[in-house]
Amino acid sequence: MIATFLDLFRSFSIALALVVCMPMAAPLAAQGAGGCNPNAGSGGFASDLGADEHFAESFSLPSSGALTRLTWWGTAPDEQLTYDGTNWVWAAGLASTDFEIQFWTDSAGVPGSLIYTVPTNACILRTPTGSAVPFAPGPWPAKAFPETRYELLLPTPLSLAGGTPYWVSIAGSTPGSVPWLWSFTPAGDGSAYSSTPWLASTDDFAFCPSTGPPSDPLGLPLFARVSVKRVLGPAQAPNAKWNHQTICAWLDDLNEIYLSSNLNFVLDEIVDLQDPGVPGSWFDPLVASKAAMEHAAEADPAAFKWRTDAVNVYLVNSLKDATGGDAGAICSSPPCPTDQNDIVILGPGPLHGSVGFAHELGHYFDLRHTHANHEAPECGCGGATDGDCVDDTVDDTDPQPTTTAAQHDQNFLAFALQQGYSPAQQADILANVMSYHGSGGIFPSTAVLTPGQRCRLLTALHEYRTAVLLAGPPASTASELVRLGSPPNPSALLPGSTSGPVIGGTWDPVVDHSSFVPDSIMDVLAISTTSPGAVNVPTAIGTLLCSLAPPPVLVSTAPGQPFAVPIPDDCELLGTALAAQALSAAAFALSLTNALDIVIGTL
Ligand SMILES: [Zn+2]
Structure with missing residues (x-):
């Protein structure tokens, strides 16, 4: 007979049920400090619509407010145990990528009425924790699966009363998948799992509900202010490229590229900045000066026309890298140190023009290169280990400094064939805003940001960049x-x-x-x-x-x-x-x- 992973969990469930059906010594107690119950890296248990049960955890907010985000930890194995008649063996399976997440009232210590079901297309940010969760030892080969931190921005903030217990249930919901495992937490006490009626369990699962920072519901348009500074050279003029028509046209292009992300860029000002000359030329800056430039600007905002409520974009005459080559443009990612996490510097010729501008703003919202798997880990993204930290972009090839765009495209196509990437996966990389591809050009109308990239940038926006957001649409009616x-x-x-x-x-x-x-x-x-x-x-x-x-x-x-x-x-x-x-x-x-x-x- 063939036993499956599912059967295994059923037997676990029976054992568990035997334990928890006995009278409990104490009522369910409050969860960990601040209602947050982080992961322990000590494994988890199946919580999946395809398994026997899925779990709910209780929480309460210290004061009334709107729940805006939910973080939790778990593992989506892509292999499952099967019994071949002689041995237990691991066989390839489908990883669960979808979730059913529901919020419930409390009814005498167990989930009561359903309050809210999170839409299945809600943006969930997935970040590898770096932990490998071992599967329970047994008469099968040892196996561990990578653990993931999940973060959900609620499409609609959920208003909850303070000091009142609620429940959240989290279940893997991809049909036919290997059951998703919810990580354990050392914090918290008690939970309930789905059967009818809800039955109490002694397990504690890792999750953190959060009411902050204030965020606009995903799905509604967001408006980010952009402050454009034209750096003036010795002739008291900016590079000829930077006339208002170009700047306006590039803003239009940005908005076309980011339209599907519900993100709009609003030009707040175009100001001219006499080259401050500190710490070096701002008209012809060096890439290596980026941190020093941002540091100087943040230390004396007025002198550098630096804004704390807008994306600061400096339009320069040239931008040179360490070898004297033209670097095009630079930006930093928000988790980086504070003197190199904000500034955007554009030379007059970034790759693909306005799409290159969109690329830098992608970095501003924490997007990484599609070839980040060939780059050193940087500021919150594991680089070589984790690629670009986005699930739905496949690994790209390495654009060596000497590789032309055409060669880079060809190298990727050969690699894609080898890897069996689908045509859609290939297209997502070859026209990606965050790639170095596009020997035939990438245009605003063809530039790609995948749903995973949009999710990542919107999450970064809510985590790091709310200061640049307008409260609502700018007035556009005369x-x-x-x-x-x-x-x-x-x-x-x-x-x-x-x-x-x-x-x-x-x-x-x-x-x-x-x-x-x-x-x-x-x-x-x-x-x-x-x-x-x-x-x-x-x-x-x-x-x-x-x-x-x-x-x-x-x-x-x-x-x-x-x-x-x-x-x-x-x-x-x-x-x-x-x-x-x-x-x-x-x-x-x-x-x-x-x-x-x-x-x-x-x-
Ligand atoms: Zn870049």
């Missing part, structure tokens, strides 16, 4: 607000005839002369940027509502004809607030109209 002033001017300046002030468009407000200066010989529109909405100076010709310092932009037109105000196609202007006011001139008099306080938008 607005025109009538302001009469005090004393009030005639309400004669009408909003745009065909559209509001839209980037790349022509704004066309008009003076209505039906009762205002009917004998006007010319209309002039003044547009000022200083304190829109704040200026109110009574004068002999009406109340001045528009600042004259610095001098406003002036546009004139024939009486009653719409003004034609071109709005530059520059994404930096999005959200800019301005005040506009018209002056009409008759033969012997000037008269001021109301103001229009405007905000430049995209529609």
Whole structure:
């Protein structure tokens, strides 16, 4: 007869049931400090829909709040024991990659009513712990399986009452898989396992519920501020590449590439920075200076226009590596030391242009190269041991410094054939944002970030980068607000005839002369940027509502004809607030109209 791994667990279950059905000496006690019960690295037990049972653990929050994330530890074996009639042997099996995770109320010490089932497509970050969990010794060859730390960002934070016991059940749910094993913890006390009714067990399983940091639910768009600094060279100019049109176009490309991650980049500013020269040139910096540059900027934010609430991107003239070669661009990963975990430096020619920019921001959100399996372990990702720390990207080949992109592509294709990678797996690497591939080019429309990479970057965002997030979508709708002033001017300046002030468009407000200066010989529109909405100076010709310092932009037109105000196609202007006011001139008099306080938008 053939016995399976499952049978084995059934026999364990019977033994366990014999133990736990006896009266318990004490009621179930509270879990470990802070409700967190970390793993012990001492093995685990099957908790899987395909096994006889799956387990639930109790927890309570110290005060009422929203549960935002859940961490737990376990092992997904891809082999199972079978009995071949003579011996127990290990045979290949399917590892469980999916979970059923449910939250329950407490009912007299056991799970009560179901509160919430986590959607099966929720993002679960998987990180190898480095521990190998040995399978229980027996009449079979010794075997150990790698343990994984799982972290779930709840798609919808779960509001729970403080000091109240709840239960969470975690079960492997991949059909036909080898049962998933939930790791034990030395913390905690007691649990319940799924049968009907719930039966108590003396096992304790490793998990940590968490209410922080505050996070936007996954699935909703997130908006990250970007502060772009153009470093000026000796000629007081940035590299010619870095005009506003390029910067705007690259931001658009970023948003196309990250659209599927629900992550949007919002250009907060483009500022020019005179090369600070500390610790060396920022116009032509060296890769090796990265940490020193970030250190200097963080020590004196004003001098370096450094922001703590935005992604700091420095656009430079060139970026040289140790051999004098062009490094393209650099960034660091968030778990790295604090003087090298934030700064993004872009030379004018990163690989694949704007996709190279997306690559650096991938690093900013803790994505690693697809060939990280050939790199040294770095800051929280095991490199050679664990590849890029993302499950659904296969191992890439090593892009040696002397390997051309075409050779790198060819090397990978040969390796992929050898490894039996599927066409989809190959495509995910060859067009991956975090690869060095793409001899034929990688474009915003073809650039790939896999679901595993998106999960990793979103998890890093919530763990390390919430400071750069906007609370919600930025205003993108143009607005025109009538302001009469005090004393009030005639309400004669009408909003745009065909559209509001839209980037790349022509704004066309008009003076209505039906009762205002009917004998006007010319209309002039003044547009000022200083304190829109704040200026109110009574004068002999009406109340001045528009600042004259610095001098406003002036546009004139024939009486009653719409003004034609071109709005530059520059994404930096999005959200800019301005005040506009018209002056009409008759033969012997000037008269001021109301103001229009405007905000430049995209529609
Ligand atoms: Zn890189």
